Amino acid sequence: MNERSSNQSAATAPDEISLSCRGPLVMLFLHAAFWLVAASVLALVASLKFHSPAFLSGCAWLTYGRVHSAAVNAQLYGFAVQAGLGVALWIIAQTGRSPLPHPLGFIIGAAVWNLGVLSGIVAILAGQGTGYENLEFPFYSALLLFLGFLVVGSGALLAIHSRRERSLTPAHWFLIAALFWFPWILSGAYLLLTVWPVRGLMQSMVVWWFGGNLTFVWLSLVGLAALFHFIPQILGRPLHSRQMALFTFWTLLFFGSWTGIPSTAPVPAWIPALSAVMTLLTLVTLLSAWTNLRQTNSGGQPLPGNLAPLRFLLFGLGMFQLAGLMRIVLSLPVLGHITSFTWFAAAQIQLQSFGFFSMVMLGAVYFIFPRLMGTGLSCTKAPLRHFWLAAVGCLLVALPWALGGVAQGLKLADASIPFMVISHSTLSFLRVSSLGEVLILVCNLMFAMNLLMTTTRCASTFFLPAFLAITAQTPKAEVKP
């Protein structure tokens, strides 16, 4: 087991904690892996339409607009939030050194969540999407997401409440905030878009407010929690500075929540201006996280067998910076006017949600899974190979988009260049990026297969104890410290 908990296994043996996590986490991670594969298949289909517009165009369900938003939503809700919840539960159980209460509750919550994602993706493909970016799921799917999150999230808060190790770690701050943040923004957005719909451009304001708070604040909260937790643990040394982590936390919440309004938005000028200032200020969030984690990492050696997870985490940290800087570029008045509406913006989203968040989650899952199952991964060499393929794939998608986007933006700003010429000049970039999409799909398949095979291989040793752990009443003494 990890160093910290094996040193002081005074209260509970780590096995008991991991055992309580087994059912819920396997459920969350396997489903997350499934959606990750689904998202990359959908993204690849969308990408291939730039090789031949007529590709799969005969069927309404596979038209570009639907497949594209299905891919985005599968990535966000199917993978990102779900994997984030799993990693959060693990961190909470491990640092609090107390088993998760009521594992069955988590499993039910996760099932409801996945029902929400499934119904949402089907609805989008069937043409029932809402048309709001990042909020394409219809109301009923969002309601399922909300309920599922509520069940899992309140279980996580209960686990924090009943922790035996009383002091809160930096990862805890980020996770507690994230557990509240998501239901707040989701309900806030859907109430104002569907229940008491606001009129006109206010819809876009709500969508931007939600988008910034999900894709920047929420993903950063959970991703940074994982970085602050796992990097010190893998290196076997403490986090460089708790104060600096607090600073990162505060600036992320107070500046990050005011970002997300595009510089070109046709709303009163103070709104994009304020958002631009706040986005610029998130620079301190980026820098403080970077310094803190680089200092923690510098000169350190990962504990044996943890090289691959560390690589994933450090790559994620780097992409967090890059995506954050690109986000600042997009929000600024002059640079933003050139780059928004181009593939540069798509590259930013790709780096934020895949390069940063997914990579951190993948690293965390590769770290957690063997400890969760009590055996090695089915394929031990796979994580390192996966890392290289995923890193190359991610950059092969994002770099052509970013470069092509800048070229596209500069040409769009020159009205003497006909639109069709610009449209064709981006094609070669888009076609290179399809290659990246293929690599990412291969990695995601490797990941899903690895988890699946590890789970089935030790099914006999897995199901019974997990089943007992789930069905056993948690003794009172363990819940209340």
Add this chain to the structure above:
Amino acid sequence: MNYGPLVFLTAFVALSASWFGFVLTPQIQIGRLTESTNTLNTAELYPKARPGQAAQGLQVYRANGCAACHTQQTVQEGTSIDVYLLEVGTNAAAVATALVNANVGFTRIDDPGFFLNLPKNILPGTTIEAAKRAFKGAQSAGAKAQIRINPQGPDIARHWGVRGSVAADYLFDQPVMLGSQRVGPDLSNVGARLPDVNWHLLHLYAPQQVVKGSLMPPHRFLFNVSKAGQHPSPDALQVPPEVAPAPGYEVVPKPEALALAAYLVSLNSSTPVFETPMTLASSATSTNSPAK
């Protein structure tokens, strides 16, 4: 921070603040717009709700995710101000002197050709102060002048719109789909530049036949290919031979396609509004020039 409730409070305060700033305050500022005659030069009511078929077309646009490739927002990067001389009046020499004295960059005007081919832009891209001085000078000398305000920016130069989009343009749409990617052209005024429903139907059926090298995927699922019976459908699309169905068959737009085309044709936000002042080039009589 060692207390969970403190973390909760921080998060709550941070998120509520951003909600007040970016949801509640704009709601007070732009969320309560209504249609009005708050337009320039014209007395027409603006904005108007889309007619029924076009409103249904908005839903087809939503369902098929057209916004993944198309934006609906014309971006304006400021304005430029021109002074047009409309008529010289009786005393060209006096007008010339007045313009020179207005101190707007003319040192002397003695070329008689200066007053030919009116109306003519005599001060392109000037400042508002200079425009006012030139305007007053010309008028006092008996000439007729006009200050024109032109919205600027690449989008406007591409004829994607005559002015920047404003909140009022979206008032009656549910959902509003501004879009964030320009794989295809901006559509906020596509009805103004492509007003023909049949053009749109054919373009949806076979974009590559209408626009050579188009990257837009065909949307043939919006059409039925059916046997042309004794009485061919009056709605049947005239398709070029390259994409024509087998002989004896015809391409009939489904109601969705007709609604979508009606919606596209209804996309037009050319009405001048106070938020982005501009002068209609055609209206030579009245002007919203700030000089008056």
